[in-house]
Amino acid sequence: MKAEIIAIGTEILLGDIVNTNAQFLAKELAALGIDVYHQSVIGDNEERIIESFEKAFERCDLVITTGGLGPTQDDLTKELGAKYFNKKLVLHEPSLDWIKTYLDMKDEAIVEANKKQAYFPEGSIILPNPNGTAPGSIVSENNKILIILPGPPREMKPMFNDHVKKYLEGITGEIIKSKILRLFGIGESLMAQKLNNLIQNSKNPTVAPYAKDNDVTLRITAKGNSEKECDDLINPVDKEIKDALGEYIYGEGETSLENVVSEILCNNKLSVSTAESCTGGMIAASLISYPGISDVFKEGAVTYSNESKMKRLGVSKETLDRYGAVSEETAREMAIGIAREANTDISISTTGIAGPGGGTDEKPVGLVYIGVFIKGKVVVNKFNFTGNRERIRRKTTMNALNILRKELLKI
Amino acid sequence: MKAEIIAIGTEILLGDIVNTNAQFLAKELAALGIDVYHQSVIGDNEERIIESFEKAFERCDLVITTGGLGPTQDDLTKELGAKYFNKKLVLHEPSLDWIKTYLDMKDEAIVEANKKQAYFPEGSIILPNPNGTAPGSIVSENNKILIILPGPPREMKPMFNDHVKKYLEGITGEIIKSKILRLFGIGESLMAQKLNNLIQNSKNPTVAPYAKDNDVTLRITAKGNSEKECDDLINPVDKEIKDALGEYIYGEGETSLENVVSEILCNNKLSVSTAESCTGGMIAASLISYPGISDVFKEGAVTYSNESKMKRLGVSKETLDRYGAVSEETAREMAIGIAREANTDISISTTGIAGPGGGTDEKPVGLVYIGVFIKGKVVVNKFNFTGNRERIRRKTTMNALNILRKELLKI
Numbered sequence: 001m002k003a004e005i006i007a008i009g010t011e012i013l014l015g016d017i018v019n020t021n022a023q024f025l026a027k028e029l030a031a032l033g034i035d036v037y038h039q040s041v042i043g044d045n046e047e048r049i050i051e052s053f054e055k056a057f058e059r060c061d062l063v064i065t066t067g068g069l070g071p072t073q074d075d076l077t078k079e080l081g082a083k084y085f086n087k088k089l090v091l092h093e094p095s096l097d098w099i100k101t102y103l104d105m106k107d108e109a110i111v112e113a114n115k116k117q118a119y120f121p122e123g124s125i126i127l128p129n130p131n132g133t134a135p136g137s138i139v140s141e142n143n144k145i146l147i148i149l150p151g152p153p154r155e156m157k158p159m160f161n162d163h164v165k166k167y168l169e170g171i172t173g174e175i176i177k178s179k180i181l182r183l184f185g186i187g188e189s190l191m192a193q194k195l196n197n198l199i200q201n202s203k204n205p206t207v208a209p210y211a212k213d214n215d216v217t218l219r220i221t222a223k224g225n226s227e228k229e230c231d232d233l234i235n236p237v238d239k240e241i242k243d244a245l246g247e248y249i250y251g252e253g254e255t256s257l258e259n260v261v262s263e264i265l266c267n268n269k270l271s272v273s274t275a276e277s278c279t280g281g282m283i284a285a286s287l288i289s290y291p292g293i294s295d296v297f298k299e300g301a302v303t304y305s306n307e308s309k310m311k312r313l314g315v316s317k318e319t320l321d322r323y324g325a326v327s328e329e330t331a332r333e334m335a336i337g338i339a340r341e342a343n344t345d346i347s348i349s350t351t352g353i354a355g356p357g358g359g360t361d362e363k364p365v366g367l368v369y370i371g372v373f374i375k376g377k378v379v380v381n382k383f384n385f386t387g388n389r390e391r392i393r394r395k396t397t398m399n400a401l402n403i404l405r406k407e408l409l410k411i
Numbered sequence: 412m413k414a415e416i417i418a419i420g421t422e423i424l425l426g427d428i429v430n431t432n433a434q435f436l437a438k439e440l441a442a443l444g445i446d447v448y449h450q451s452v453i454g455d456n457e458e459r460i461i462e463s464f465e466k467a468f469e470r471c472d473l474v475i476t477t478g479g480l481g482p483t484q485d486d487l488t489k490e491l492g493a494k495y496f497n498k499k500l501v502l503h504e505p506s507l508d509w510i511k512t513y514l515d516m517k518d519e520a521i522v523e524a525n526k527k528q529a530y531f532p533e534g535s536i537i538l539p540n541p542n543g544t545a546p547g548s549i550v551s552e553n554n555k556i557l558i559i560l561p562g563p564p565r566e567m568k569p570m571f572n573d574h575v576k577k578y579l580e581g582i583t584g585e586i587i588k589s590k591i592l593r594l595f596g597i598g599e600s601l602m603a604q605k606l607n608n609l610i611q612n613s614k615n616p617t618v619a620p621y622a623k624d625n626d627v628t629l630r631i632t633a634k635g636n637s638e639k640e641c642d643d644l645i646n647p648v649d650k651e652i653k654d655a656l657g658e659y660i661y662g663e664g665e666t667s668l669e670n671v672v673s674e675i676l677c678n679n680k681l682s683v684s685t686a687e688s689c690t691g692g693m694i695a696a697s698l699i700s701y702p703g704i705s706d707v708f709k710e711g712a713v714t715y716s717n718e719s720k721m722k723r724l725g726v727s728k729e730t731l732d733r734y735g736a737v738s739e740e741t742a743r744e745m746a747i748g749i750a751r752e753a754n755t756d757i758s759i760s761t762t763g764i765a766g767p768g769g770g771t772d773e774k775p776v777g778l779v780y781i782g783v784f785i786k787g788k789v790v791v792n793k794f795n796f797t798g799n800r801e802r803i804r805r806k807t808t809m810n811a812l813n814i815l816r817k818e819l820l821k822i
Binding site: 012013014015016017018019020023024025028029030032036037038040041042043046048057092208210257265274276278279280281282283284285287288289291293295297298299300301302303304305306307311342355357358387389390393 | 422424425426427428429430431433434435436438439440443447448449450451452453454456460466541561619664682685687689690691692693694695696698699700704705706709710712713714715716719723730753766768769786800801804
């Protein structure tokens with residue numbers, strides 16, 4: 001099956017917003033085995049919207065639009081969808097009731113213009129919108145299907161996931177199931193090598209990587225006639241990936257490295273503290289993004305100056321004089337110092353040169369030491385990161401969390 | 412003048428990447444007074460790319476493409492640009508030299524496939540690419556102009572700014588100048604009201620707002636025959652905006668709230684420390700993103716537990732028992748405590764309920780106190796923020812920086 005995605009809205013043509021909807025839909029359609037050969041963006045203009053429907057339906061049987069469902073005269077998508085299929089617009093009472101309820105919850109009165117949002121091309125399937133006043137709709141005739149979705153991603157995405165996906169599975173006669181593996185610390189080329197063409201040659205299930213900084217996501221997607229059939233396709237591939245890359249996999253599904261680490265700490269009631277120099281609070285802030293962390297996070301110290309490293313953490317003057325603030329020895333004393341001061345089971349320390357200034361031949365920009373203290377034992381890792389100040393600090397934060405995760409798995 | 416933007420690349424059709432190039436180009440073209448009525452995305456397919464050139468040039472005189480300039484057989488843009496205009500591809504020696512130099516710098520050898528990147532449609536203007544191996548080009552005939560740019564944004568954007576903009580100004584016969592004002596703490600509706608239709612009715616210069624969280628950018632853009640003519644158009648509008656909104660404006664051009672605050676601290680040699688509860692290190696991390704901050708940032712404390720508030724900052728047990736950890740009094744003692752402990756001129760403290768749990772009727776999720784200590788004087792501000800845990804913490808951070816900025820302007 002072939003499809004096209006059309007975004008409708010002058011604000012996208014003017015560059016006021018990025019068309020992230022197209023990416024989301026493209027990814028979902030690819031996973032459903034539906035080919036997308038064209039995406040386009042059109043303004044709120046009757047003639048050009050109708051022309052785009054005509055062109056698209058010459059080339060394919062399924063068109064998905066986003067945007068143009070608002071209450072104003074500019075919003076034309078349903079009206080022109082009806083015109084294209086030669087259908088009239090009819091009122092859908094449950095949608096009108098919903099719009100009233102929704103506006104009521106927001107303490108807004110319904111205005112005449114909102115009523116337009118409850119009219120749809122005759123014979124449409126209505127797609128409820130729990131997150132706004134613009135329900136979506138599916139209108140079809142002669143094997144041409146037009147799926148009309150709202151523009152705001154926080155309305156469009158749940159509508160696709162909750163209604164459109166099932167509808168499309170019904171058409172393609174298959175169900176789709178995905179499993180997401182999250183990896184840290186492996187480059188794309190090493191991953192490609194280790195997976196031995198699993199990614200490139202995968203058909204069903206497909207294995208799709210997505211890399212950002214050192215954080216890599218692998219999505220295994222199977223098509224089948226039942227959940228079980230999908231699971232039977234996914235499981236051996238899941239096992240193959242885990243056998244090859246197990247040490248890099250930190251989680252599955254919707255999670256993050258900081259959540260995984262925080263969860264281990266909370267579940268095992270391990271108290272934690274941080275002593276940060278170059279990361280300057282980023283590690284503490286990452287851990288504290290986890291809602292339950294207050295049970296175990298005791299204290300963080302941002303000891304940017306030598307003075308504070310000595311006073312707050314008890315790093316010795318001799319160590320600083322002899323090895324410097326950016327050294328294995330300082331990282332070690334920082335980790336021990338904060339664990340002692342805050343009386344915690346675990347601590348993390350960082351010290352490094354984030355740049356752009358401050359580097360020397362011996363200690364270049366990007367040199368970072370990360371210390372992890374676990375119940376009396378300290379490990380210090382040395383890194384030479386590349387990139388600008390922000391990237392070096394971010395890489396330090398992520399690597400510190402990953403080192404702690406791995407050490408926690410050992411106890 | 413009318414233009415279309417065509418992104419070429421199967422990776423966009425598959426949803427592997429977001430087409431941010433289209434937004435960038437759309438914004439730039441709008442500022443140049445060039446109308447964009449269509450944007451589209453096409454895969455790496457000869458027939459469909461040629462068809463898209465034909466359709467686009469039926470509707471307009473200027474087409475800008477991104478992508479498809481790589482060394483592989485899949486990369487077809489220049490080849491099909493040449494085919495569309497019935498021109499042959501010719502070698503551009505300086506580009507070949509550059510490709511060799513660039514690969515050399517990266518310790519990579521030039522392969523046969525790279526040579527393809529130095530061939531262009533005959534008669535093209537070549538656009539150098541200091542950030543990669545794919546120079547761009549401009550090919551035109553019979554008043555139809557095709558501008559061919561690389562796909563990676565970090566190559567495409569500088570190429571547009573450094574070469575294409577001037578070329579387009581030469582065609583439109585005008586130069587364009589922008590001034591950016593940065594505001595914090597004003598909502599979009601209040602801004603619209605205060606600017607009294609300045610935004611909606613602006614023609615030359617135009618005034619375009621862009622809002623994200625509480626951070627608002629106003630871009631004043633003038634068209635004229637000279638820099639001076641542009642300045643003469645911008646200055647009175649700049650003054651009008653500053654008269655109306657001066658208190659909200661924290662900076663001009665490429666900067667951020669944390670940079671502005673850090674700059675004031677550094678320029679005035681004011682030492683600073685932080686004591687954070689709900690923000691958990693985010694304020695320290697923000698300040699430390701500024702490269703010169705090590706001169707003035709002395710120490711940050713992430714005092715998430717009551718115990719650490721007492722031990723580290725000297726917050727009294729009576730205050731915590733009587734008013735609670737989230738209270739004006741605690742925020743005040745935290746700010747005083749860290750300034751004393753770290754011996755700094757300035758300090759910032761935060762304490763609040765970031766949620767999702769922990770709220771009560773009296774102290775709901777979103778309640779935050781921010782304390783600022785400046786040379787012996789403390790001010791505490793109370794907020795009731797909305798949103799999820801991350802948004803509440805982010806808003807707290809930004810507001811803390813803004814309060815400090817305003818207080819610093821008074822001394």
